[in-house]
Amino acid sequence: MRNEKVWVLSDVNSNTLNNILIQNFFLQEEQTNIKIFDKIDDIKDLHAFEFYNDNQILYYAFEDNLMAEYTKNQCIEKDIKHLDVYHLVYKFLTSVFSKISQGEDIELVIKNSLENNPVDFAILNDDGSNPQSILEADIVILGVSRTSKTPLSIYMSNLGYKVSNLPLIPEIELPQEIFQIDPESIICLTINPDRLVEIRKERLKSLGIPHDSGYADKERVLQELEYTENVIKQLGCTHFDVTHMSIEETSEKIKNIMETRKGSK
Structure with missing residues (x-):
């Protein structure tokens, strides 16, 4: 599968936030084509930065609102896909702290906030960690390891969808919840076996494993891919060969399916 291009911009105070993003999501799915610009500490540095469209996704985290707004405007002007990571986290935490300060139960506030925020929903329910979430999800993404389920889930969640993803492993039975939902909400990812072998070898190399x-x-x-085909037949769900598809292209296909489904109701 084609590697996604990712740019990460941040000031020194937001490096930790972006490092979490990089280590936990991009590198998990072989998103190795990453450019990091983490020394942009004032508006002058940002004005000197060269923004250009390289068919990338640009993630940025700046404490300064003017810097965030400038980055957003540059991305819009040059048609660059972008996400304000700092604002996303800040908005979520502000909502949580506000409710707690009004006397609401801390555990309940956090639980409800995670469940109602699409991005946090995707993070909380990544890689089959919570099968129950399948019943609450707008979209359930299935696929063997290294078919980019996680970054696709995060990308789709930024479009406002509640996404849960589930790994397909021949030795592990599918959770019963998957049989209780509409097959039209299930998307299964397939990939060319030779390409998958290459991706997995690169992953093992990065981990220092033979x-x-x-x-x-x-x-x-x-x-595993034969098992995937059996699951597709068993569930009667939509499937995409993502060997030569970017995350944006796959998400656009899924988005079209969801909008068509919504319009038919």
Whole structure:
């Protein structure tokens, strides 16, 4: 699958936030084409920065509202896909603290806030960590390891969808919740086996694990993809071959399906 281009811009005070983003989401799914600009500490640095469209997604985190607004305007002007990470987190925490200060139960406030925020919903329910969330999700994404389920889920959540994703592993039964929802809300990702072997080998290399691990073995990959085909038939769900599709292209196809489904109701 084609590697996504990611730019990360931040001031020194927001580096931790962006590092969490990079380590926990981009690198998990082989998003290795990442450019990091983490020394943009004032508006002068930002004015000197060269914004240009490289078919990338630009994530930025600035404490200064003027810097955030300037970045947003540059992205809009040059048609660059973008997300204000600092504002997203700040808005979420402000809402939580406000409710707590009014005397609401802390655990309940956090639980409700996570469940009602699409981005936090996707993070909380990543990689099959909470099968119950399948019943609450707008979209459920299935796929074997390294088909970019996580970044696709996060990207779709930024469009306002509550997304849960689930890994397909032949030795593990599908949760019963998957059979209780509309198949039209399920999207299964497939990929060319040779390409998947390459991606997994790169992943093992980045972790310092020998390439002869069963994880990147061709027979194992074929077994997993055969299982994927069986799941597609069993569920009667939509599926996409993402071998040559970017996350944006896949998300656009899913978005069209969701809008068509909504319009038919």
